Amino acid sequence: MVELKRQLSINSNNYLSVLEIINSKNHKARLVGGVVRDAILGIESQDVDIITTMLPEELIKVFRALGHKAIPTGIKFGTVSILYDGELFEVTTLRKDISSDGRHAKVEYAKDFYIDALRRDFTINALSYCPFEEKVYDYFNGIEHLTLGCVKFIGDPELRIQEDYLRILRFFRFFGKFGKKMDQNSLEACIKYRSFIKKLSRERIKSELNLILSLPNYCDIIGLMNDCSILQEVLPISHISGLEKFALGKEIAKRLDVLLSNETKYALLFALGNNGISYTQLINLKFSRAEARHIDKLLAIKDDNIEESFLRKIWIENDNFAQFFIFLAALCEEKEKIENVFLQLQNQPKQLFPLNGGDIAALGISPTERGRELRYLKEKWIKSNFELTKHNLIKMLKQKR
Incomplete structure (x- = not known):
């Protein structure tokens, strides 16, 4: 493990207060994941995720007692949403995986930050930060990989993918966002297990695809997915x-x-x-x-x-x-x-079509024919570069009939 002594700039007004409250109850808490990764790169992150040794029920009790909203948004996964002075924090109790079917994991709570880091997907997403110690904790060379632009699964890529097949799509998204150097073992594992993507819900697939298509270099990533026959699985x-x-x-x-x-x-x-x-x-x-x-x-x-x-x-x-x-x-x-x-x-400026159904009805045209005649006249009006007047169009319709 690498402990990097560094003060990170975090885009949040209240995260220190949230951490201080947890620490005051004889528990530990750190920032984790994207907020740490982005701060190292000098990127502002919108979401501030926190991990802690405090259990969800205690989190809810402590913060509600202090007058803050504590919502059990993901209570079965150990996550509580804390609304502190208008700012939302996702606070999750440390966990370890017991089993997984590739879509959902069965977890139990843990006390060890390293054990929790083991269950994350990529080395660059397993970084955690304690602002009071001014330390970044890096268990899997994530800082080095971040510098190299190498998106790499933690440990065995095949095992990480089998825990959650959505990680295949996440690999392409994070490579699109941070990648410069392809980790071949990670790519080969994604290709090997691509057919298992179909086990995922369509909502999860669609959400991840939307994020990929929102990347500045989305064409390159879609091209890579097409070449690997992964695009055809989604x-x-x-x-x-x-x-x-x-x-x-x-x-x-x-x-x-x-x-x-x-x-x-x-x-x-x-x-x-x-x-x-x-x-x-x-x-x-x-x-x-x-x-x-x-x-x-x-x-x-x-x-x-x-x-x-x-x-x-x-x-x-x-x-x-x-x-x-x-x-x-x-x-x-x-x-x-x-x-x-x-x-x-x-x-x-767009012009309005000068006729309506009432104008057509006034000519004694049956209801079943009005729609067809309006479409015919609108086509003529458009082809005239919108110059035909109401009078011109009615005269044209009379001549036609």
Whole structure:
């Protein structure tokens, strides 16, 4: 074990008070995990996690007695959420694993910080810090690995993965965030156990994928997962021979100064590696209804022959039209035309279609035909670059009928 004498800057106003309260009851407490790792790198961390020898029931009793909220958010895992002066802390009693089925671990409480560190995933996530001693405790060379940019499982990679198969996806996420040098043993273990990802709940898979797609270098990590056939274990897509068009979406978004949504990134992956996916399948994959609708609409518009009127229709009908334009530009040959139309339209005020159902009804058109006729006239209006007036459209409809 390495004990690094160092004072860390922690992005928190109240963490010392929380630790002092625990220590005053003859218990020990340290910061652990991401907050320590990020502080060493000089990165501000939003979550401050604490580990302690104090049992959950005592934590709740002590902090409530002092007038602070103590919520048993993960009581069966030994975690209590402490709300101290508006700041939330996850405080977890030291634990050791007794058994695991790859999804859930059976644990019991421990008194040893090293024993607790053993049950964590990567060496860079097992660091703990005592601000009163100004010491970082490093049991597995995590500081060295952090400096090298090496994301490495603690101990035997296969055993760590068998404890929780989500660690396969976490490996790719943390490599995307901190990695410079690939640990080959860790990668090979992920590939070996990739089929077990299907044992995980779709919620956990989706949550981890969202985090991967939010990385600045997400294209590289998705490419690595595709090459290792791990992407195909988490999404119903075939192996993608080339992800150039997926990466192109990122380039176009940057060029147009648009933030590409995760839903559009998913749609690009489905378009490149799937013959078709339904709205129902998307819901089953734990996309929200709004996400599923967006992806479904994007996949429905894929077209190799893009006319300007088609692009204007997308613009007038969708508030998030930029996502549609980028999706199309990434997949189609006419990306320059699509980008140019986007630049022309992006700051233009949208006009309202001058007709409604009442106008059509006044012409004596039956309810069953009104929708079809409105769609026909709207297409004409869009093709005219929105210049046809209400009078023009009604006259056109009369002539048509």
